[in-house]
Amino acid sequence: xxxxxxxxxxxxxxxxxxxxxxxxxxxxxxxxxxxxxxxxxxxxxxxxxxxxxxxxxxxxxxxxxxxxxxxxxxxxxxxxxxxxxxxxxxxxxxxxxxxxxxxxxxxxxxxxxxxxxxxxxxxxxxxxx
Numbered sequence: 001x002x003x004x005x006x007x008x009x010x011x012x013x014x015x016x017x018x019x020x021x022x023x024x025x026x027x028x029x030x031x032x033x034x035x036x037x038x039x040x041x042x043x044x045x046x047x048x049x050x051x052x053x054x055x056x057x058x059x060x061x062x063x064x065x066x067x068x069x070x071x072x073x074x075x076x077x078x079x080x081x082x083x084x085x086x087x088x089x090x091x092x093x094x095x096x097x098x099x100x101x102x103x104x105x106x107x108x109x110x111x112x113x114x115x116x117x118x119x120x121x122x123x124x125x126x127x128x129x
Contacts, residue, residue, distance in 0.1 A: 016043070024109050073091045
């Protein structure tokens, strides 16, 4: 739900984690570059990278051992299948690097920011989304 704060005269946006990914097509719009810093404020620890001209969101999560990292990777994989939106995942001993971008548009869609927020939520709640 969107809240309006009359004293500030601005609209408070719902959290990214509360949104759902939507079907994306090749003609879906990329997130405008001026909106990216605003969206990143909801994603602590996530950073932007550009690889081969494609903007991507990335974050590395740290764990006590390989088994914990693997469990997180499997939960993330289940979420990705449910959302039909799939990240690049690098699993190593004690950490998992996750990178989101939308292949169909070769850039960042709002889905990528939603998925990043849900990835954080998945870690925080230690459950599947």
